[in-house]
Amino acid sequence: MAKIVAKISDFLRLEASAGILLMAAAVLALIANNTFFDVYYGALLSTPVVVQVGALEIAKPLLLWINDGLMSVFFFLVGLEIKREIVEGELSTFDKAALPVFAAIGGMAAPALIYASFNWGNPETIEGWAIPAATDIAFALGFLALVAARAPASLKILLLAVAIIDDLGAILIIAVFYTADLSMTALGLAFMGIAALVTLNRMGVKRITPYALIGALIWVCVLKSGVHATLAGVVTALTIPMRGRDKDSQSPLHRLEHGLHPWIAFMVLPLFAFANAGLSFDGLTPAALLAPVPLGIALGLFIGKPLGVLTMAALAVRTGLARLPADMSWTQLAGVAWLTGVGFTMSLFIGGLAFDTPELLNEVRLGVLAGSLASAAAGCLVLWRANEGGSSAKTYASPV
Numbered sequence: 001m002a003k004i005v006a007k008i009s010d011f012l013r014l015e016a017s018a019g020i021l022l023m024a025a026a027v028l029a030l031i032a033n034n035t036f037f038d039v040y041y042g043a044l045l046s047t048p049v050v051v052q053v054g055a056l057e058i059a060k061p062l063l064l065w066i067n068d069g070l071m072s073v074f075f076f077l078v079g080l081e082i083k084r085e086i087v088e089g090e091l092s093t094f095d096k097a098a099l100p101v102f103a104a105i106g107g108m109a110a111p112a113l114i115y116a117s118f119n120w121g122n123p124e125t126i127e128g129w130a131i132p133a134a135t136d137i138a139f140a141l142g143f144l145a146l147v148a149a150r151a152p153a154s155l156k157i158l159l160l161a162v163a164i165i166d167d168l169g170a171i172l173i174i175a176v177f178y179t180a181d182l183s184m185t186a187l188g189l190a191f192m193g194i195a196a197l198v199t200l201n202r203m204g205v206k207r208i209t210p211y212a213l214i215g216a217l218i219w220v221c222v223l224k225s226g227v228h229a230t231l232a233g234v235v236t237a238l239t240i241p242m243r244g245r246d247k248d249s250q251s252p253l254h255r256l257e258h259g260l261h262p263w264i265a266f267m268v269l270p271l272f273a274f275a276n277a278g279l280s281f282d283g284l285t286p287a288a289l290l291a292p293v294p295l296g297i298a299l300g301l302f303i304g305k306p307l308g309v310l311t312m313a314a315l316a317v318r319t320g321l322a323r324l325p326a327d328m329s330w331t332q333l334a335g336v337a338w339l340t341g342v343g344f345t346m347s348l349f350i351g352g353l354a355f356d357t358p359e360l361l362n363e364v365r366l367g368v369l370a371g372s373l374a375s376a377a378a379g380c381l382v383l384w385r386a387n388e389g390g391s392s393a394k395t396y397a398s399p400v
Helices: 002-013 017-033 038-045 062-088 094-119 137-147 153-177 184-202 208-225 230-238 252-276 286-290 292-318 330-339 344-354 358-389
Strands: 048-053 056-061
Touching (some): 048 062, 056 062, 062 252, 094 292, 137 330, 137 358, 184 208, 252 344, 286 292, 286 358
Antiparallel strands (some): 048 056
């Protein structure tokens, strides 16, 4: 028994393990939705769940509790990571942030333009333009760890920084473009809650409980306001104190980040993948990938992501606005650029906001899975070749 527990502990410590669980959850969803389990799979996700306190009632199917509730906790963790990186991490100075910021901007713009080029003039499908613009941190880091264990630390740091900036861009896109009709009363109450959190921060309150309770109330208000509820997690995270009671104590932000990470990686994201990756093969032919939605998503991830990341990174380096780390080659950067095309979690999430018909959602799943798998394969191959060849930054010139 002790050996089994030790093996499980070793697995959970692997960087690639979160990506492996995500992949397993996605495969399980594909099996469940394409076998005799499909009836049970659909029934499970549509199970009504009601939470009521007095006159306040929140009634949603289980699928939406996962997408609006559990994913709010994921976005809370993303908010913590963004704040940490901006205050004291790789985005804290212009010198550190320049390369990943330019790379991420290119990596968001190019996929969106590719998708839009295939869906321009169709008001029903153009709403999905942001689907291929995001990167799945868990999958991307997992693949990097699998094929480039000896790669320089700067490579992992760059990938993480680009993915975090991508997440920040996705958060802004959700707030601006995927907001329903607003309830100003609920939104006003949410802003009052945010003001209370800022006051707690300014007063030097370090206990996590008050922030959690007010954050939960903000989530309810945002849910009722028409703005997507996951944004409540981000806003709450940005008010969590970065400093502890004294110089020797761990800050609330770091405690929450370290405490939540395993729950997000090994429970929340796999549950989301299981609930949302169930591509139906019923009537599906190879030609289905050529439809505007899946083709725009797949090419946006597979071509748009690496093209945008590499082009903007090269322009930034050539103009002197950024510099390539001395221990990183352009070949390694190309591999990382392709790994940013593994959209999966965030792409599926945005797809669920953009479309609400089963047919279009199935096309989203097809495009996301195809583009993410192709990007993962290309990125892993390039990084493996770079690692095997022992390439260095001195060996390669800028690609532009």
